[in-house]
Amino acid sequence: MDWMYEKDKKSQRNWSIYMDEIISRDDEKGRELAKETGRKQGQQEERAREAQKDGWGTGVKIILSLVVLAIIVVAIGFLTLSVSVMTVSPGNALPYTTNYAVTFPEGQPIAIGNSHITVLSFQNEIISDIDGxxxxxxxxxxxxxxxxRALITTFGVITLVDTNFQINLKYKGNRDNLAYFDMxxxxxxxxxxxxxxxxxxPEIHAQPM
Known part of the structure; x- marks a missing residue:
């Protein structure tokens, strides 16, 4: 009977060892599975961050490109501004007024639109010559x-301003070979x-009033 008892105990120990090994292998597999799952999740998160970063980078590049393009268009438009001045019949309504303090260099012919102006001081007066x-x-x-009539265009074909205008000059005196006017x-x-x-x-120094 003793030998049967010993055999039974030995069988129980072997079974216990076997179960421990199975549990240990299951735990190891569980840890490996968890590690693999964590690694894959980390890779997915990293790819998501990279995709988001690339998306922001692309968006910023597009915005910067549009800004640069707009600046180039504005610069070209400004450089191609052209002013044409034509004679018209007087008497049109001119309700808008812009005032400047200006100086004319004496004795130098200056063109405003299609009018040519020369001023020259004489004693306490100024001689103004406008188109002769x-x-x-x-x-x-x-x-x-x-x-x-003034026609201001850009790019040679786009009309920005089409307006009639008239200029009033009020003589304010002269100093250092410069004639001062309110224009x-x-x-x-x-x-x-x-x-x-x-x-x-550009020969006229004009300061808005």
Whole structure:
């Protein structure tokens, strides 16, 4: 009977060892499976982050490209601005006015639109010559450049401004070979200052008032 008891105990130990091995293998498989699952999940998250990063990068590149393109178009448009001035019949309504303080260099012919102006001081007066029509001005007196039509275009074909205008000059005195005027530009349409400045030649220093 003792030997049967010993045999039974030995069988139980073997069974216990066998079960422990199975459980151990299952635990190891579980750990490996969990590790593999974690690794795959990490890879998926990394790919998702990369995709998001690439998406943001592409979006930023597109926006920057559009901004650069817009800047180039604006620059080309500004460089191709052209002003044409034509004679018109006077008497049109000119409800908009822009005022400047300006200086004319004495004795230098200057073109405003298609009008040519020369001013020269004489004692306490100024002699203003506009298209060959001379007139003396004392301080505070006005001289009018008759109504014209201005057509401002860009890219050679796109019309930005089509307006009639008239210029009033009020003589303010002279100093250092410069004649000072208050200049009022009256227009039939409201014109942005940047475009209106295209009517003023670089020889005239003009300061908005």
């Amino acid at each position: 029509n001379r007139q003396k001005l004392a301080e505070g007196e006005d001289r009018v450049i008759e109504e014209r 009022a530009i009256h227009t039939s349409q409201q014109v942005p200052g940047m475009l209106l400045n295209r009517l003023i030649p």
